[in-house]
Amino acid sequence: MNRIAEKFGSYSKDDVVFLLKDLSRYSLEGSIEQREKNIQSGQHYSETLPIEYQPPENYLSLFWETLDEYKRKTALSTGVVSEQIWKKKGENAVLVSLARAGTPVGILIKRYLYEVYGVRLPHYSISIIRDRGIDENAIKHILNSHPGCNIQFVDGWTGKGAISVELTKACRQFHEHYGVLLDDTLAVLADPGFCTTLYGTREDFLIPSACLNSTVSGLVSRTVLNESLIGPEDYHGAKYYRELEEADVSNHYLSAITEEFSAIKQEAAELAAKIMENPGEACFKGMKEVQRIQEEFKIGSINFVKPGVGETTRVLLRRLPWKILMRDPKSPYVRHIVMLARERNVEIIHYPDMSYTCCGLIKKTGEE
Template identity: 60%
Template structure:
């Protein structure tokens, strides 16, 4: 299995190759409450999948409105990241997005580079899992098929920096074991946690692809690492939700943002040049906010704190939320958060001591209000 890239997902093959084992025929989903109880009881989140959230008509209207409102900003951020990748890595580079939030961003970066530099860089989407590492079989596949190329890792956004840290550890281990020199630098569209050195913006803004799950990520699930289905030689697994084809907006999303590239190119190039000149290194200030929240709300485990627009959305879609913290005056920019919180009966509190627009707090099992 590790030697075969199976066709998967709803993107054109020219956009991305998923290096994932297809688990579509297996029932692995758990209800939100059952999954939460299992996770807090010690089972790793990657051993099962959440039931896919089926958005309401009202919620989809918010998605389309946010896409229309933010498409230029996303395009500029994509171009800013793409220009930095080209300037620092060159064009002999394989784009490697981290499934699944990184996948639509990787597709957009690939399209931007192809449009401006007239070269189609290879783009793969592979799995990395907190506390379990990166899919080394997928990395071996990439290196075997693209000898002499560099690899640029791509994700959507940062929260606390857990994946940044995981990637750093995993790549160091991989390099030591295989005599390779892969860079662990993670390119992200938005870095509100200040834990990446290659980013499009550090503003904690709504990236429309954070609003949805598989239906904006090529109909691919979160990745799975469960020994019951994933062997030693396999890629990490995922499901392809072919039954959601009618609701799929994956290609609409990237087409809409990519249409803004001509208008965004000048600003993207200027911003990238400024960032490359200044090289704003990570100061991890987001962690200071996490400490404040942990102390103020008596939270034992930082895994229950999910900062930033993207992570807060995930809490509301896939976990059992306790409450949502928002920066005063930001409700108008967080309409989808407000709607999801209302749908699920989750209280919202204003909170100023954080570098994020909002933060989702997960309810510990057995904890009351």
């Protein structure tokens, strides 16, 4: 039986309720190399976790620098997407962020709507896993707790759109199983992949929370779906890394962005109105570019092509990077990518013909 943990993660219960099974006592981590080998041999990425380290000094200083540089832009994107959610769904909305990159964004949207409209929307964080779908037990809990509510799914940003596609498929299956129609429009801060019509911007800029892992996400791991630990009635699982409490900047991050809201709310409302008049299509333009890159660089799986500043940052932090493509190596958005690539001795290729700022390519294990 799923009970909501008394204390899971370092966020306040007022900010978010995690509908996740606490797996903190299990050892699920493997080294980057070992995990990469297992994933490429067929193990699903959601069955294990990457090792979470105390972030090194240079990553932390990078985080603080980018936070200082992009806090206003992040706040503005938050405001723009929040205004649209409010206009479309109003007080009937329940925010459901996709753990874990979506969690801080869902909290920021909740805080913005409270500051500007004085409403406290319910906000949950649940798991969705590529090729495995969404946590239906968590969705049922939300629908039972808020009869007649209108769920708004939230994530951080779009890459090539795998999660948008997964969400649409999951909503269709949920309708088939339970007869409930969920809105599969994903709300994100940045949509460089053109995967949704509900976004703060389509510019591929660095959302500072992409620089770190659990220490900017409430000390919560990625979500886990491993049949030996997760029964049919359970929520998907995750770990709470209490041992990283000293390195935790999750709440500092939220405060820094929240402090910008009063300065941007007028501009946010105007930009949101413009986008609502003409949001443009969700044409998955990014996916077409990714397929072209996959072909050009002879990459076996499309999952080894990670477009966008956020995904490229994550490739360098927790995968085995092969090459980094950059539209403009002098862009201020890629300074940290250049630093990480040099540190890991990864080749940077000038690649002007793409709508993303950059793209990370993952190395196939066993190759030199």
